[in-house]
Amino acid sequence: LRARLTVDRARPVGPVSRRLFGAFVEHMGRGVYGGIHEPGHPQADEDGFRRDVIDLVREMGVTTVRYPGGNFVSGFRWEDGVGPREQRPVRLNLAWHSTETNEVGLHEFAAWLERVGAELMLAVNLGTRGTLEALDLLEYANVPSGTTLADQRVRNGRTRPFDVRMWCLGNEMDGPWQLGQRSAEDYGKLAARTAKAMRQLDPHLELVACGSSGAGMPTFGDWERTVLTHAYDDVDYISCHAYYEEKDGDLGSFLASATAMDRFIETVVATADHVKAVRKSPRTIDISFDEWNVWYLSKVPAGLAKRIDDWPLAPRISEEPYTVADGVVVGSLLMSLLRHADRVTSASMAQLVNVIAPIAAEPRGPAWRKSTFFPFATTARLARGVSLRVDVDCPGYDSAEYGEVPVVDAAATADDDGAALFLVNRSRTEEAEVTVDLAPLGVAAVGEALTLSDQDPYAANTTDRQDRVRLRPSPRAEVTGRTLRVTLSPVSWTAVAL
Numbered sequence: 030l031r032a033r034l035t036v037d038r039a040r041p042v043g044p045v046s047r048r049l050f051g052a053f054v055e056h057m058g059r060g061v062y063g064g065i066h067e068p069g070h071p072q073a074d075e076d077g078f079r080r081d082v083i084d085l086v087r088e089m090g091v092t093t094v095r096y097p098g099g100n101f102v103s104g105f106r107w108e109d110g111v112g113p114r115e116q117r118p119v120r121l122n123l124a125w126h127s128t129e130t131n132e133v134g135l136h137e138f139a140a141w142l143e144r145v146g147a148e149l150m151l152a153v154n155l156g157t158r159g160t161l162e163a164l165d166l167l168e169y170a171n172v173p174s175g176t177t178l179a180d181q182r183v184r185n186g187r188t189r190p191f192d193v194r195m196w197c198l199g200n201e202m203d204g205p206w207q208l209g210q211r212s213a214e215d216y217g218k219l220a221a222r223t224a225k226a227m228r229q230l231d232p233h234l235e236l237v238a239c240g241s242s243g244a245g246m247p248t249f250g251d252w253e254r255t256v257l258t259h260a261y262d263d264v265d266y267i268s269c270h271a272y273y274e275e276k277d278g279d280l281g282s283f284l285a286s287a288t289a290m291d292r293f294i295e296t297v298v299a300t301a302d303h304v305k306a307v308r309k310s311p312r313t314i315d316i317s318f319d320e321w322n323v324w325y326l327s328k329v330p331a332g333l334a335k336r337i338d339d340w341p342l343a344p345r346i347s348e349e350p351y352t353v354a355d356g357v358v359v360g361s362l363l364m365s366l367l368r369h370a371d372r373v374t375s376a377s378m379a380q381l382v383n384v385i386a387p388i389a390a391e392p393r394g395p396a397w398r399k400s401t402f403f404p405f406a407t408t409a410r411l412a413r414g415v416s417l418r419v420d421v422d423c424p425g426y427d428s429a430e431y432g433e434v435p436v437v438d439a440a441a442t443a444d445d446d447g448a449a450l451f452l453v454n455r456s457r458t459e460e461a462e463v464t465v466d467l468a469p470l471g472v473a474a475v476g477e478a479l480t481l482s483d484q485d486p487y488a489a490n491t492t493d494r495q496d497r498v499r500l501r502p503s504p505r506a507e508v509t510g511r512t513l514r515v516t517l518s519p520v521s522w523t524a525v526a527l
């Protein structure tokens with residue numbers, strides 16, 4: 030099958046924010062303990078952080094990391110994670126039914142981020158706590174010195190403030206699973222009050238109000254409208270969360286997940302802009318897509334083992350094996366984010382290590398890349414400058430979930446040094462021959478072309494075979510005259526740097 034792409038430098042969507050390539054580390058399963066932190070591991074540094082994991086996170090090009098939750102944050106007392114380690118309390122992690130030792134807290138995580146070279150995005154607990162505790166954390170983190178809390182931070186070993194810019198005002202507050210679930214009215218008022226108070230302390234914060242926890246929630250749509258009606262003037266972002274999975278062997282719909290992400294983003298943008306219009310506000314609210322990924326949530330056993338005497342330490346939860354098809358979908362979700370770069374200016378792949386993660390780390394064993402690592406790392410490296418509109422002229426197919434969808438999906442970016450194309454072939458059986466006129470892009474040669482594909486779309490990397498799935502140079506990307514021709518294998522993701 031053939032596809033013709035039209036892409037033109039003169040049709041930009043918007044600048045590609047580096048914050049699009051963020052990730053998320055939650056105190057969940059083996060994300061922190063046994064993930065980024067494993068004292069005694071042969072690769073552990075002096076603070077117990079695994080160097081092999083740090084190297085992989087750096088290779089992935091992660092720019093920001095949202096922390097410490099997720100659902101965990103709604104039961105978290107931030108004070109538990111600071112001060113002398115031996116005095117830190119051991120608590121129950123109610124969200125993930127496990128034991129929280131608090132060995133890793135704000136200081137340790139910020140130190141890890143410095144090694145990784147990424148920005149910290151903090152979430153405050155608006156589930157079981159409120160404005161005052163959020164203010165305390167902000168004072169502890171951002172005030173240079175001279176107050177009890179700022180001086181406590183200094184005594185705890187951190188002279189310079191953490192200077193955290195991005196803050197999430199709670200997490201998924203409409204979820205029945207959330208500690209302290211609230212109505213949109215209650216949460217909207219609380220978010221507005223807390224945002225105002227936090228800005229009174231530090232005016233230059235960037236604040237994220239919780240959107241609905243998913244586009245499928247009964248609250249979705251009206252939640253965003255109500256929350257923003259209360260908090261529009263006080264926040265900068267509304268969050269989106271979405272996880273996609275293949276259901277009942279319907280690979281065709283799964284491969285079209287970016288269609289759902291496109292619609293989700295456009296619906297939230299429309300809702301935010303509706304509130305803008307009603308309020309006649311000069312401000313525009315952007316989207317922080319701070320949880321997105323492929324996650325086989327329907328296979329997570331309903332309710333974790335909930336025995337009163339069984340609170341395991343860092344249990345294995347949602348350590349997805351990730352297939353080539355999952356990697357292709359992750360690549361196309363990144364393309365959806367790029368397509369909406371004018372309004373999605375922050376995003377976090379959820380999560381980073383072991384839990385729903387592109388990186389696996391075995392206890393006392395190796396760390397390796399899962400299939401989803403590759404499209405993330407390559408997009409983070411190649412997507413530069415501005416995102417460009419791409420018209421795709423190609424056949425479609427009928428998907429059970431989304432109706433007719435194009436077989437080829439595409440996104441493009443360009444800066445002064447060149448351009449990048451990101452392509453997905455959703456056909457399960459046919460190659461796609463893609464042609465692109467390069468003249469409007471002002472480029473004339475292929476720099477590199479990399480593909481994620483396999484004869485078996487369900488191939489995955491495992492402990493025993495850690496590089497079964499990897500990126501391969503695409504031999505079939507060439508320029509003749511002013512035309513780029515790329516042949517895409519069935520169920521594949523490809524990046525072409527020009």
Ligand code: AHR
Binds near residue numbers: 098380
């Ligand atoms: O990322 C895992 C969980 O998914 C998060 O804790 C929660 O916010 C979402 O439901």
